[in-house]
Amino acid sequence: MTAVDDHASDVQQQGDGVLADLFFTPEGIADPAPLYHRLRELAPVHRSGTGTIFLTRFDDCNEVLRDNRFGNGDSNEGLGLPSADPATDEFRRDQRRRMADRPQSLLFLDPPDHTRQRRLVSRAFTPRRVEKMRGTIAALARRYVDDLAEAGEGDLLDLVGFPFPVSVIGALVGVPEADWPRFRSLITRGAVGIEPTASIEELRDGEQANTETWEYFVDLVAERRARPQDDLLSDLIRVEEEGDQLSEAEVIVVAILIFAAGFETTTNLIGNGTAALLRNPTEMARLWSDETLLPTAVEEMLRWDSPVQFDVRRALQPAEVAGEPVGEGTAVVTLLGAANRDPSHFSDPDRFDVGRDEGPPLSFAAGIHYCLGANLARAEGQEVFRAMRDRFRTIELAGALVQRPRTTLRGYEAVPVRVTPR
Ligand code: HEM
Numbered sequence: 001m002t003a004v005d006d007h008a009s010d011v012q013q014q015g016d017g018v019l020a021d022l023f024f025t026p027e028g029i030a031d032p033a034p035l036y037h038r039l040r041e042l043a044p045v046h047r048s049g050t051g052t053i054f055l056t057r058f059d060d061c062n063e064v065l066r067d068n069r070f071g072n073g074d075s076n077e078g079l080g081l082p083s084a085d086p087a088t089d090e091f092r093r094d095q096r097r098r099m100a101d102r103p104q105s106l107l108f109l110d111p112p113d114h115t116r117q118r119r120l121v122s123r124a125f126t127p128r129r130v131e132k133m134r135g136t137i138a139a140l141a142r143r144y145v146d147d148l149a150e151a152g153e154g155d156l157l158d159l160v161g162f163p164f165p166v167s168v169i170g171a172l173v174g175v176p177e178a179d180w181p182r183f184r185s186l187i188t189r190g191a192v193g194i195e196p197t198a199s200i201e202e203l204r205d206g207e208q209a210n211t212e213t214w215e216y217f218v219d220l221v222a223e224r225r226a227r228p229q230d231d232l233l234s235d236l237i238r239v240e241e242e243g244d245q246l247s248e249a250e251v252i253v254v255a256i257l258i259f260a261a262g263f264e265t266t267t268n269l270i271g272n273g274t275a276a277l278l279r280n281p282t283e284m285a286r287l288w289s290d291e292t293l294l295p296t297a298v299e300e301m302l303r304w305d306s307p308v309q310f311d312v313r314r315a316l317q318p319a320e321v322a323g324e325p326v327g328e329g330t331a332v333v334t335l336l337g338a339a340n341r342d343p344s345h346f347s348d349p350d351r352f353d354v355g356r357d358e359g360p361p362l363s364f365a366a367g368i369h370y371c372l373g374a375n376l377a378r379a380e381g382q383e384v385f386r387a388m389r390d391r392f393r394t395i396e397l398a399g400a401l402v403q404r405p406r407t408t409l410r411g412y413e414a415v416p417v418r419v420t421p422r
Pocket of ligand 1: 034106107108118169186257259261262263265266269306307308311312363364365366370371372373374376377413
């Protein structure tokens with residue numbers, strides 16, 4: 001072994017140590033940013049001992065997400081995290097086999113299947129539909145923020161962060177209001193599948209939750225087919241392009257994806273954003289005194305503490321990133337949370353600045369899988385913080401902030417607050 005090889009293997013070990021801290025320790029869960037910086041400084045294109053590549057620079061992540069040589073491929077291969085339990089990878093493979101009769105959702109498709117499904121879905125889920133909802137979004141935000149104002153104290157997630165996005169997405173998709181409460185647990189449990197550190201018990205529980213959700217939507221789609229209404233579900237059933245339509249099973253999968261993607265992430269935008277304001281009182285005062293800062297403040301919340309911390313792609317053919325060769329089949333993890341703190345893209349990246357205007361963060365990803373609900377999520381973020389500004393003279397923390405032990409979807413278990421209404 002040469003001195004150069006020695007150095008490379010030393011860097012690889014150190015990098016893998018940082019990743020193990022990031023994914024598997026309470027410190028990594030509490031505040032990943034210092035570890036992102038360490039990894040970026042050590043090896044911005046880090047090839048771990050398992051062969052998986054981890055990216056921490058904005059430009060590299062952005063490039064891979066927009067490059068169609070990277071995609072989902074055969075996602076059965078597992079993420080290849082250092083010190084992950086191989087038995088869970090095997091369990092995931094079995095799980096996929098059990099669910100082989102359900103079509104894949106957009107998130108896990110590659111072109112041309114992705115192109116076809118996304119085109120059909122986009123015909124139903126149009127920017128106009130979101131724009132038409134702006135008034136409803138604002139009214140719903142005020143309703144839940146009023147609940148918190150009346151309570152004076154409580155968990156912001158219970159009172160606003162969860163019920164608000166679920167009511168928006170429920171109204172949009174056409175899920176009856178009486179059924180919304182049960183989905184908080186079903187969707188959160190089901191989403192565990194995208195967490196690389198989930199245990200077999202959690203994966204099993206997630207599968208059960210997903211089956212329950214699936215059965216619910218089978219019935220709801222049948223009901224809408226019989227009696228269409230003015231909602232997204234009825235449009236997804238109807239939508240057609242050049243003689244092509246979504247199949248029954250595709251309608252179900254898409255409706256579940258939109259419903260699920262539409263609230264856990266937004267709940268976390270509201271929770272993480274409020275926590276960021278509470279930790280940065282000067283920035284909160286700035287926003288409270290200037291309503292025009294709402295759009296940049298929401299972008300900054302998304303950047304500073306991104307609800308989705310990373311995406312995974314696989315090289316569908318030999319490719320390269322930042323000049324480094326990437327063999328076919330290699331998994332590439334774009335650490336969106338790290339890209340959003342890259343000092344070569346954002347000035348003084350660890351500073352939370354509600355007026356920052358340096359372009360959008362990578363929180364909604366980029367390229368063909370760019371978040372379909374980004375406009376809706378932004379509108380919800382702006383309306384809920386507008387309602388809080390209008391209604392609360394002050395907000396303060398009324399207890400400890402408890403981070404959920406998750407690495408992909410980042411958020412809190414609870415955000416206990418005390419508010420003084422205006
Ligand atoms: C703050 C809130 C949100 C965040 C941070 C977020 C983030 C993301 C990210 C990072 C992706 C790309 C995943 C990948 O590349 O593998 C994505 C995709 C997606 N999001 Fe969102 N999302 C949010 C809200 C929403 C909402 C409100 C909806 C629906 C109404 C939604 C629907 C979707 C869908 C359908 C996709 C899949 C698109 C595709 O694969 O072509 N999201 N989202």
